[in-house]
Amino acid sequence: MTTAPDELANVRYIVDDVAAAVDFYTTHLGFTLQTNPAPAFADVIRGPLRLLLSGPASSGARATPDDLADAGRNRIHLLVTDLDAEIDRLRQAGLAFRSDVVAGPGGRQILITDPAGNLVELFEPASR
Template sequence: MSESSVRYLVEDVDDAIDFYTRHLGFELVMKPGPGFAMLRRDGLRLLVNVPAGGGGAGQRLSTGELPQPGGWNRFQLQVGDLDAVVETLRDAGVTFRGDVIEGRGGRQALAADPSGNLVELFQPYPV
Protein backbone atom coordinates (compact mmCIF):
# COMPACT_ATOMS: atom_id res chain seq x y z
CA MET A 1 0.00 0.00 0.00
CA SER A 2 1.62 3.24 -1.11
CA GLU A 3 -0.78 5.85 0.24
CA SER A 4 -2.41 6.45 3.58
CA SER A 5 -5.76 8.08 4.14
CA VAL A 6 -7.72 9.65 6.96
CA ARG A 7 -11.50 9.28 6.83
CA TYR A 8 -13.89 11.72 8.49
CA LEU A 9 -17.62 11.31 8.79
CA VAL A 10 -19.27 14.65 8.01
CA GLU A 11 -22.80 16.01 8.03
CA ASP A 12 -22.47 17.62 4.59
CA VAL A 13 -19.84 16.70 1.99
CA ASP A 14 -20.09 20.04 0.16
CA ASP A 15 -19.51 21.96 3.42
CA ALA A 16 -16.48 19.76 4.14
CA ILE A 17 -15.06 20.32 0.63
CA ASP A 18 -15.47 24.08 1.02
CA PHE A 19 -13.83 24.10 4.48
CA TYR A 20 -10.81 21.99 3.59
CA THR A 21 -10.13 23.57 0.20
CA ARG A 22 -10.78 27.20 1.17
CA HIS A 23 -9.19 27.27 4.62
CA LEU A 24 -6.57 24.50 4.75
CA GLY A 25 -5.15 24.19 1.24
CA PHE A 26 -6.60 20.82 0.22
CA GLU A 27 -7.52 20.08 -3.39
CA LEU A 28 -10.60 18.13 -4.43
CA VAL A 29 -9.56 14.88 -6.13
CA MET A 30 -13.01 13.41 -6.73
CA LYS A 31 -16.64 13.57 -5.70
CA PRO A 32 -18.40 10.65 -7.39
CA GLY A 33 -21.70 11.25 -5.57
CA PRO A 34 -23.36 13.37 -2.89
CA GLY A 35 -22.20 11.21 0.04
CA PHE A 36 -18.44 10.96 -0.58
CA ALA A 37 -15.42 13.00 -1.66
CA MET A 38 -11.64 12.58 -1.70
CA LEU A 39 -9.33 15.52 -1.04
CA ARG A 40 -5.54 15.76 -0.94
CA ARG A 41 -2.91 17.99 0.58
CA ASP A 42 0.72 17.05 0.06
CA GLY A 43 0.94 13.38 1.08
CA LEU A 44 -2.34 13.29 3.02
CA ARG A 45 -5.45 11.89 1.38
CA LEU A 46 -8.65 12.90 3.22
CA LEU A 47 -11.83 10.92 2.60
CA VAL A 48 -15.13 12.44 3.73
CA ASN A 49 -18.39 10.48 3.97
CA VAL A 50 -21.86 11.23 5.27
CA PRO A 51 -23.45 8.72 7.68
CA ALA A 52 -25.67 6.27 5.79
CA GLY A 53 -24.28 7.65 2.54
CA GLY A 54 -22.88 5.82 -0.43
CA GLY A 55 -20.13 3.29 0.02
CA GLY A 56 -19.27 1.24 3.06
CA ALA A 57 -17.78 3.81 5.42
CA GLY A 58 -21.06 5.45 6.41
CA GLN A 59 -23.16 2.30 6.58
CA ARG A 60 -24.88 1.13 9.74
CA LEU A 61 -22.87 -1.52 11.60
CA SER A 62 -24.21 -4.99 12.38
CA THR A 63 -24.81 -3.72 15.94
CA GLY A 64 -27.21 -1.10 14.56
CA GLU A 65 -24.83 1.77 15.34
CA LEU A 66 -24.53 4.49 12.70
CA PRO A 67 -21.11 6.22 12.33
CA GLN A 68 -21.24 9.87 13.41
CA PRO A 69 -19.00 12.93 12.86
CA GLY A 70 -17.11 14.76 15.56
CA GLY A 71 -15.05 13.48 18.48
CA TRP A 72 -11.47 14.13 19.57
CA ASN A 73 -9.44 12.23 16.98
CA ARG A 74 -7.65 14.51 14.55
CA PHE A 75 -4.82 14.88 12.12
CA GLN A 76 -2.09 17.49 12.46
CA LEU A 77 -1.00 20.18 10.02
CA GLN A 78 2.26 21.95 10.81
CA VAL A 79 2.22 25.74 10.41
CA GLY A 80 4.94 28.38 10.59
CA ASP A 81 3.05 31.07 12.55
CA LEU A 82 0.22 29.60 14.60
CA ASP A 83 -1.10 32.94 15.84
CA ALA A 84 -1.39 34.33 12.31
CA VAL A 85 -3.10 31.17 11.01
CA VAL A 86 -5.57 31.12 13.92
CA GLU A 87 -6.37 34.81 13.42
CA THR A 88 -6.91 34.35 9.67
CA LEU A 89 -9.16 31.34 10.20
CA ARG A 90 -11.17 33.01 12.98
CA ASP A 91 -11.67 36.07 10.75
CA ALA A 92 -13.00 33.67 8.09
CA GLY A 93 -15.52 32.21 10.54
CA VAL A 94 -13.71 28.99 11.48
CA THR A 95 -14.44 27.85 15.03
CA PHE A 96 -11.89 26.45 17.46
CA ARG A 97 -12.22 24.06 20.37
CA GLY A 98 -10.53 26.06 23.11
CA ASP A 99 -7.60 28.45 22.93
CA VAL A 100 -4.00 27.91 21.83
CA ILE A 101 -2.28 25.29 23.99
CA GLU A 102 1.39 25.45 24.96
CA GLY A 103 3.10 22.06 25.11
CA ARG A 104 6.59 20.62 25.44
CA GLY A 105 7.33 20.46 21.73
CA GLY A 106 5.29 23.39 20.48
CA ARG A 107 1.94 25.13 20.40
CA GLN A 108 -1.34 23.89 19.00
CA ALA A 109 -4.88 24.98 18.24
CA LEU A 110 -7.83 22.73 17.40
CA ALA A 111 -9.85 23.97 14.42
CA ALA A 112 -13.28 22.38 13.94
CA ASP A 113 -14.65 21.58 10.50
CA PRO A 114 -18.38 22.23 9.87
CA SER A 115 -19.23 18.78 11.31
CA GLY A 116 -17.09 19.18 14.45
CA ASN A 117 -14.14 17.05 13.27
CA LEU A 118 -10.87 18.46 14.55
CA VAL A 119 -7.72 19.54 12.73
CA GLU A 120 -4.73 20.21 14.95
CA LEU A 121 -2.70 23.20 13.76
CA PHE A 122 0.78 22.78 15.23
CA GLN A 123 3.76 25.13 15.44
CA PRO A 124 6.87 23.37 16.76
CA TYR A 125 9.28 25.20 19.02
CA PRO A 126 12.65 26.01 17.41
CA VAL A 127 15.24 23.32 18.01
Protein backbone atom coordinates in the same frame (compact mmCIF):
# COMPACT_ATOMS: atom_id res chain seq x y z
CA MET B 1 2.59 -4.45 5.75
CA THR B 2 4.81 -1.86 4.15
CA THR B 3 4.15 1.61 2.84
CA ALA B 4 5.69 2.82 -0.38
CA PRO B 5 7.45 6.20 -0.09
CA ASP B 6 5.01 7.78 -2.55
CA GLU B 7 1.88 6.27 -0.98
CA LEU B 8 -0.62 8.64 0.61
CA ALA B 9 -1.79 8.24 4.20
CA ASN B 10 -5.60 7.91 4.15
CA VAL B 11 -7.87 9.09 6.96
CA ARG B 12 -11.67 8.78 6.82
CA TYR B 13 -13.86 11.46 8.37
CA ILE B 14 -17.60 10.90 8.56
CA VAL B 15 -19.38 14.14 7.61
CA ASP B 16 -23.01 15.27 7.46
CA ASP B 17 -22.58 17.38 4.31
CA VAL B 18 -19.89 16.39 1.79
CA ALA B 19 -20.04 19.69 -0.13
CA ALA B 20 -19.62 21.75 3.06
CA ALA B 21 -16.67 19.58 4.13
CA VAL B 22 -14.98 19.92 0.73
CA ASP B 23 -15.45 23.69 0.87
CA PHE B 24 -14.01 23.86 4.41
CA TYR B 25 -10.88 21.84 3.67
CA THR B 26 -10.14 23.37 0.25
CA THR B 27 -10.97 26.97 1.16
CA HIS B 28 -9.45 27.19 4.63
CA LEU B 29 -6.85 24.45 5.08
CA GLY B 30 -5.06 24.15 1.75
CA PHE B 31 -6.43 20.80 0.55
CA THR B 32 -7.03 20.03 -3.13
CA LEU B 33 -10.10 18.16 -4.33
CA GLN B 34 -9.24 14.80 -5.90
CA THR B 35 -12.62 13.15 -6.57
CA ASN B 36 -16.15 14.10 -5.68
CA PRO B 37 -18.96 11.67 -6.47
CA ALA B 38 -21.09 13.76 -4.08
CA PRO B 39 -23.27 13.71 -2.20
CA ALA B 40 -21.98 10.39 -0.82
CA PHE B 41 -18.22 10.89 -0.84
CA ALA B 42 -15.27 13.09 -1.77
CA ASP B 43 -11.56 12.97 -1.14
CA VAL B 44 -9.18 15.87 -0.70
CA ILE B 45 -5.38 15.87 -0.53
CA ARG B 46 -2.80 17.94 1.29
CA GLY B 47 0.79 16.74 0.98
CA PRO B 48 0.88 13.02 1.79
CA LEU B 49 -2.57 13.07 3.45
CA ARG B 50 -5.66 11.90 1.58
CA LEU B 51 -8.75 12.79 3.61
CA LEU B 52 -11.77 10.65 2.76
CA LEU B 53 -14.96 12.66 3.40
CA SER B 54 -17.77 10.13 3.75
CA GLY B 55 -21.36 11.37 3.81
CA PRO B 56 -24.32 9.50 5.32
CA ALA B 57 -24.93 7.53 2.09
CA SER B 58 -21.33 6.30 1.81
CA SER B 59 -20.31 2.77 2.66
CA GLY B 60 -17.76 4.12 5.17
CA ALA B 61 -20.44 5.91 7.17
CA ARG B 62 -22.82 2.97 7.07
CA ALA B 63 -20.09 0.63 8.33
CA THR B 64 -19.60 2.53 11.60
CA PRO B 65 -21.35 0.78 14.51
CA ASP B 66 -23.62 3.13 16.46
CA ASP B 67 -21.75 2.51 19.71
CA LEU B 68 -18.49 3.73 18.09
CA ALA B 69 -19.86 6.83 16.35
CA ASP B 70 -18.44 9.19 18.97
CA ALA B 71 -15.40 7.17 20.05
CA GLY B 72 -12.05 8.71 20.80
CA ARG B 73 -10.63 12.17 20.43
CA ASN B 74 -8.88 11.46 17.15
CA ARG B 75 -8.00 14.26 14.78
CA ILE B 76 -5.84 15.05 11.83
CA HIS B 77 -2.70 16.99 12.70
CA LEU B 78 -1.62 19.71 10.26
CA LEU B 79 1.75 21.41 10.58
CA VAL B 80 1.85 25.19 10.23
CA THR B 81 4.84 27.52 10.29
CA ASP B 82 3.09 30.45 12.01
CA LEU B 83 0.22 29.41 14.26
CA ASP B 84 -0.76 32.97 15.20
CA ALA B 85 -1.04 33.99 11.53
CA GLU B 86 -3.19 30.91 10.79
CA ILE B 87 -5.47 31.68 13.74
CA ASP B 88 -5.89 35.29 12.55
CA ARG B 89 -6.57 34.18 8.95
CA LEU B 90 -9.17 31.61 9.98
CA ARG B 91 -10.89 33.95 12.46
CA GLN B 92 -11.12 36.60 9.72
CA ALA B 93 -12.83 33.94 7.59
CA GLY B 94 -15.43 33.58 10.35
CA LEU B 95 -14.26 30.25 11.78
CA ALA B 96 -14.33 29.50 15.50
CA PHE B 97 -11.87 27.41 17.46
CA ARG B 98 -12.66 24.57 19.88
CA SER B 99 -9.71 25.25 22.19
CA ASP B 100 -7.31 27.91 23.23
CA VAL B 101 -3.70 27.70 22.13
CA VAL B 102 -1.92 25.02 24.14
CA ALA B 103 1.87 25.07 24.43
CA GLY B 104 4.08 22.14 25.35
CA PRO B 105 7.64 20.98 24.91
CA GLY B 106 7.00 19.98 21.28
CA GLY B 107 5.27 23.14 20.16
CA ARG B 108 1.94 24.97 20.16
CA GLN B 109 -1.46 23.80 18.96
CA ILE B 110 -5.10 24.78 18.62
CA LEU B 111 -8.18 22.79 17.64
CA ILE B 112 -10.81 23.65 15.05
CA THR B 113 -13.69 21.54 13.77
CA ASP B 114 -14.95 20.92 10.28
CA PRO B 115 -18.67 21.46 9.54
CA ALA B 116 -19.46 17.93 10.82
CA GLY B 117 -17.59 18.45 14.10
CA ASN B 118 -14.45 16.44 13.21
CA LEU B 119 -11.37 17.79 14.96
CA VAL B 120 -8.41 19.31 13.14
CA GLU B 121 -5.28 20.22 15.07
CA LEU B 122 -3.11 23.04 13.77
CA PHE B 123 0.39 22.52 15.16
CA GLU B 124 3.46 24.76 15.11
CA PRO B 125 6.57 22.79 16.14
CA ALA B 126 8.85 24.32 18.76
CA SER B 127 12.03 25.91 17.49
CA ARG B 128 14.95 23.55 17.81
